[in-house]
Amino acid sequence: MKFLVASILFCSILIFSCTTSEKTQYSDVYENMPDEMEAVLEAHGGLKQWQKMKAMTYEFNRGDKKELHKIDLSNRKVRLEGGNWVIGYDGEEVWVSPDKQAYGGNSARFYHNLIFYFYAMPFVLADPGINYDVMEPAEIKGKTLNRISISYNNDVGDAPDDEYILCYDPDTKKMEWLMYTVTYFSKEKRDQYNALHYSQWKEISGLLLPEKMSGYRTSGDTITEKRYENLFQNVELMQESFDQSIFEMPAEAEIDSLK
Numbered sequence: 001m002k003f004l005v006a007s008i009l010f011c012s013i014l015i016f017s018c019t020t021s022e023k024t025q026y027s028d029v030y031e032n033m034p035d036e037m038e039a040v041l042e043a044h045g046g047l048k049q050w051q052k053m054k055a056m057t058y059e060f061n062r063g064d065k066k067e068l069h070k071i072d073l074s075n076r077k078v079r080l081e082g083g084n085w086v087i088g089y090d091g092e093e094v095w096v097s098p099d100k101q102a103y104g105g106n107s108a109r110f111y112h113n114l115i116f117y118f119y120a121m122p123f124v125l126a127d128p129g130i131n132y133d134v135m136e137p138a139e140i141k142g143k144t145l146n147r148i149s150i151s152y153n154n155d156v157g158d159a160p161d162d163e164y165i166l167c168y169d170p171d172t173k174k175m176e177w178l179m180y181t182v183t184y185f186s187k188e189k190r191d192q193y194n195a196l197h198y199s200q201w202k203e204i205s206g207l208l209l210p211e212k213m214s215g216y217r218t219s220g221d222t223i224t225e226k227r228y229e230n231l232f233q234n235v236e237l238m239q240e241s242f243d244q245s246i247f248e249m250p251a252e253a254e255i256d257s258l259k
Contacts, residue, residue, distance in 0.1 A: 033126065036134050037148055040122050040166070043173035045207035050123040053205065055242050058235040060115055063228075070242060071116050077247040078112050087112050090247045097253040108256040118196060119210060119232060122166060122175050129153040137170065140177055141223060146170045165193075174201065174208065179218070195223050205237040 041047045056071045068081040080087040085102040088095050094109040096102065105111055117124055135147040150164040167177035178196040195218055200211040215227040249255070 032130070032132065034132050034134050034148070036146065037122075037125065037132055037166075039173045040148075040168050040175060041126060043168075043208070044122055044175070044201075045203075047123065047126050049206045050126075052239055053207075053237045054240055055238040056116075056120070056236070057238075058119070059233045060119075061231050061233075067115075069116060070246065071113075072241050072244070072247070074241055076113065077242075077244070078116065079242075079246050080112065086250075086253075088247050088249060088253075089113065090249055093249065094256045095249040095253040096256055097250045099252075099254040100256055115230075118178070118213060121178060121198070121210070123207075125150055125164075125166065135165065138167070140167055143176075144170070145176060193218050202235070204235050207237065209235060 038047075041050075054072070054074050056069075056073055058069055060067045060069055062082070065083060067083075070079040070081075071077070075091060076089070077091055078087070078089045082103070085104075086097045087103060087108045088097070089112050094112045096108045100108060129152055131151045131153070133149040133151075135149055137144050137146050139145075145167040146169075148166045148168075150166060152162065163181050165179040166175060167179070168175045175198050177198070179193045180196070181193055195216040197214040197216060198210050198212075199214065201208040202211045210232060212229065212231055214229045217224045217227055
């Protein structure tokens with residue numbers, strides 16, 4: 001499989017079928033978005049339908065353990081329940097209850113929205129502060145896919161140097177692969193990419209969301225061995241927000257700061 005290492009992560013775009021009124025309504029989002037990206041969004045149910053949703057919850061398998069993730073889509077507050085620990089984001093701080101040792105991962109702040117971001121593809125790629133570059137098609141695992149590279153403005157998120165290539169089927173416009181870099185820990189641009197394969201989609205509340213997501217290693221411009229496979233179950237999308245108290249930091253919790 002060949003993909004241009006220089007232009008980066010997240011390749012997926014939908015066949016453009018927005019009406020003029022819809023495009024006017026979301027002009028702030030569509031202003032910098034190429035038709036190819038709009039087409040991918042439409043193939044997955046459309047940005048208009050996505051923006052009707054105010055909350056999301058799903059069960060996610062992390063190895064042999066399950067987690068329950070709750071995300072308020074209007075403000076991106078989160079609550080992750082992992083058995084003997086809870087991670088939350090209250091809009092200002094990422095906290096861990098009872099403490100960071102109970103979580104045991106590298107960084108709760110790094111992890112708190114990681115799975116949601118990959119799961120909510122391609123809709124999170126319509127967030128503000130994103131730049132798009134339509135790339136040449138490339139062969140990935142024997143199939144020619146269209147591609148779009150994604151980068152971020154300097155003031156976006158904890159790792160604005162992350163880059164993605166979204167890869168999608170030229171006929172269905174559905175997303176199939178995502179190439180991505182991780183700069184959270186190094187704070188430097190990377191030339192090594194990881195790959196995610198989206199092989200199963202399920203319609204939920206009018207939107208196509210992944211049932212299965214598989215991570216792969218890459219070597220140069222080649223996808224190599226599979227690293228893991230994650231399944232998503234009991235997914236719900238709601239048009240009402242969660243009670244905001246579930247995101248509040250408990251008294252005994254520990255903050256995981258970006259610093």
